[in-house]
Amino acid sequence: MINPTPKSDAILLRKVKDGDSEATRILVDQYLDRIVNYGTRMLGDRAEAEDVAQEAFLRLWRNLDKWRAEKPVIHWLQRVTYNLCIDRLRKKKPVNIEDIAEPADPFENPARSLHQMQVSTAVNAAIEKLPDRQRAAIVFAHQEGLSNIETAEIMEISVEAVESLLSRGRRGLRSLLEDLRPELEGDV
Amino acid sequence: MVDNPNSSDQEDFEFVQNLFEQIKPEFASPELKAEILRSAPSAKSTNATVTGLEELIEYLWPFGPLWRPAAGLAIAAMFGVMLGATDPLSPNTVADADTALTEEIVAFVEAADGQLEDIQ
Numbered sequence: 001m002i003n004p005t006p007k008s009d010a011i012l013l014r015k016v017k018d019g020d021s022e023a024t025r026i027l028v029d030q031y032l033d034r035i036v037n038y039g040t041r042m043l044g045d046r047a048e049a050e051d052v053a054q055e056a057f058l059r060l061w062r063n064l065d066k067w068r069a070e071k072p073v074i075h076w077l078q079r080v081t082y083n084l085c086i087d088r089l090r091k092k093k094p095v096n097i098e099d100i101a102e103p104a105d106p107f108e109n110p111a112r113s114l115h116q117m118q119v120s121t122a123v124n125a126a127i128e129k130l131p132d133r134q135r136a137a138i139v140f141a142h143q144e145g146l147s148n149i150e151t152a153e154i155m156e157i158s159v160e161a162v163e164s165l166l167s168r169g170r171r172g173l174r175s176l177l178e179d180l181r182p183e184l185e186g187d188v
Numbered sequence: 189m190v191d192n193p194n195s196s197d198q199e200d201f202e203f204v205q206n207l208f209e210q211i212k213p214e215f216a217s218p219e220l221k222a223e224i225l226r227s228a229p230s231a232k233s234t235n236a237t238v239t240g241l242e243e244l245i246e247y248l249w250p251f252g253p254l255w256r257p258a259a260g261l262a263i264a265a266m267f268g269v270m271l272g273a274t275d276p277l278s279p280n281t282v283a284d285a286d287t288a289l290t291e292e293i294v295a296f297v298e299a300a301d302g303q304l305e306d307i308q
Contacts, residue, residue, distance in 0.1 A: 142208040170200035
C-alpha cells in the first residue's frame with residue numbers, strides 16, 4: 001500500500017466531501033482499524049473504543065470544509081481519538097485487573113493461541129494500569145510507531161515531556177510484567 | 189512502581205516493543221464500518237450510477253445542484269415577462285386582430301359575391 005501523504009489525504013478528503021463513496025471507503029479502510037486499536041488500548045474496552053472511533057470520524061466529516069493539506073489525516077484522527085479517550089477516562093472509574101474478561105476459547109493452534117491470549121491479557125492489563133498520559137505516549141510510540149515529535153504534536157506537549165512519559169511508562173510496564181518475562185520471551 | 193536499577197533505557201524500549209509485537213491487534217467490526225460509511229457525505233457516487241441525463245445536466249449546468257432550481261426559476265420568470273409583453277388584450281394586439289378580421293370578411297364577401305349572383 002502506498003503511504004498516504006498530507007497532499008494525497010487532502011485529495012481523498014475532497015472526494016469524500018463531494019460524496020465519492022469509493023474515496024470514503026478507501027479512507028475508512030486506511031484508518032479505522034488503527035483508531036479502534038488505539039482506542040481499545042487506551043480505554044481497555046472494545047465497545048467504548050468503537051464509540052470513540054465513530055465520534056472521531058463524525059468529527060472528520062463535519063470538518064471536511066475546513067481541511068488544510070498540512071498534516072496527515074491519521075494524525076488529526078489520532079489527536080481527536082486521544083482527546084476523546086482522555087475525556088472518557090476522566091469520567092470513568094479505575095479499572096480493577098480482576099474485572100478484565102477472560103479470553104475466549106481458542107479455535108486453531110490451541111497452544112499458541114492460548115499463549116498469545118494469555119500474553120495479550122496480561123499485557124493489556126499492565127498497560128491499563130499505567131497513568132493515562134504514559135499509556136497514551138507508550139501506545140503512540142510502540143503500537144502506532146510514531147516518533148517523539150509526532151507524539152508531542154498529537155498530545156500537545158513538549159518532546160521532552162514525551163520522552164519523560166515514555167521512559168516512566170516503559171519502566172512501569174517492565175516492572176509490572178517482570179514476572180511474565182520468560183513467557184513473553186517465548187520460553188514456555 | 190518499583191524501579192529496576194539494572195535496566196537501561198534501551199532494554200526498557202526493547203522489552204516494551206516486544207510486548208506490543210505479541211499483542212493481538214483489534215479490528216473494527218463490520219457494523220461500525222458500515223455505520224461510519226453511512227454517516228459520510230453522500231451527495232453523489234462516482235460509480236457507474238450516473239445516468240446519461242445526469243451527465244447532460246452536468247454538462248449543460250456545471251454549477252452544481254443548488255443552482256439548478258435557481259436556473260429553472262429564472263427561465264420561468266423570463267417566460268412570464270415574454271408572455272406579459274405579448275398580452276393578447278393589449279391595444280396593439282386588438283387593433284391587429286381587428287384588421288385581420290376585416291380583411292377576412294372582405295375576402296369572404298368577394299368570394300361569396302359571385303356565388304350569390306349564380307344563385308339569383
